[in-house]
Amino acid sequence: MIVLGIESTAHTFGVGIVKDSPPYILSNIRRTFIPKEGGMRPGEVARHHAEVAPGVVREALEKAGVSIRQVDAIAVSLGPGLGPVLRIGATVARALALKYAKPLVGVNHGIGHIEIGRLITGSRDPLILYISGGNTVISTRVGNRYRIFGETLDIALGNMMDVFVREVGLAPPYVVNGKHQIDLCAEGGKKFLNLPYVVKGQDMSFSGLLSAALRETKNNDLHDVCLSLREVAFDMMLEATERALALTSKSEILVVGGVAASGSLKEKLEEMTLDWGVKLSVVPQEFAGDNGAMIAYAGLLQASKGAYTELSESKVRQRWRIDEVELLWE
């Protein structure tokens, strides 16, 4: 079985092609919208995606060496994400499905991140940290669902860091040579400042931390604020993770999502997992950020159980939680 997957939930439009036997991933092409100033405006991002879509689909097919006729199903991320942006991906997917008479598979974006992480790292039954610009979730599979053990109570960790570097004039661009601006800025930090550290159970709150850090920039060296902000944010995440570890007694941790690429987070996680004697797997950079292959792969798992999505049911869902999805596969 060969599945073409389309990712279009936020700043990245991606198309990946996967098959149900090694090497699994045949191609994974993406174009990312980078704003000239400010953050993402959904309308602008949607226009960008609509423009690049046909080229990305063509390139993914060429790279994979398959024709659209050989594809067995079209998978698309229907949420969660930004409405206007989601609708571009959904429209492209429906058009391909109709024109070439292929079944459609609606995929939850978060499930895509997790399943590609499991495929690539070989992680079997991990505690999952799903951290990205839009999500901060600690989860593990219980029965046929990814249950949520901890999450942010307000804004996502990645979003918090993005907003901070933008507000202080360091971004865009948010990431330079694979490093987030907050990490680059923190390299010059020496002094640790007191910032609110808020962990409630396995949950975290980042909005108060963001406001406090922005306030501190008035009277302190920016490098010190960056360092303190990053340390507090990551330590909150790690502490919440430790709590979830204690609660679930898992022996593996799998980190997925865009923030997984952060080197400083990885160092902390390595120390923590060493302490606990658990295995750490971090999804490699190519599959950490949003991409089409992860949608194609989650779509393949779904399609292999015959779970297709009727075109009339293929509405986008901006706030679709991972724990709403029934997992039909092992």
Add this chain to the structure above:
Amino acid sequence: MGMTLLKRGAESDIYLGSFMGMKAVFKKRRAKRYRLPELDERVNRERTISEARLIYAALISGVSVPAVLLLDPPNYLIVMEYIEGTTVKDLLQAENLPVEFLRELGKKIGETAARLHTSGIYHGDLTTSNLILSGEDLFLVDFGLAGRSNDIEDLGVDIHVFLRSLESVHPKVGGVIYGGFKEVYARELGDRAKEVLNRVKDIRRRGRYVEERRNSASHRK
């Protein structure tokens, strides 16, 4: 004095030992290597002191808690009374528990939460691992993340954390327990209970896709 490690928690090690001839629990917070030393010292010291204070405050509010026997902040250590019993988490691992038992258990937990909340205390980690049934008495332990507040948000987060520990660890029996919990919690807390329970629903809708900090207010209506 022999000490046995009872449990390695997320932030502390819990030992069973004896203190002045009494069976006692030693809760020792660990320094975390991944944390900057300044932050680590601050978090551990503050939590050790605040935990002891809040255990005492909870006791005054009428909640069953272990008695604090010794507080040693520089060593991040609290020594407290050992509670004989079974955690609710372990209790719920058994199959085919009678519905009536589960409902009564839920009611007891609801009463405990209501007493705390009425006194302006939130627990901060209200999971089934932190509730111990000892005979007929339900004890609440681990006040490491507790605090003082009458804010609907803090009380709501308590209930949200409890509800999610039911859903994630005990999905089969969670509904019955929560039913009993809500009944007593609503009765005991009075008018504010409705506000808190509504806030729980609200909290569960959050934490998703917030593309802009400035817009976040509109997600909370």
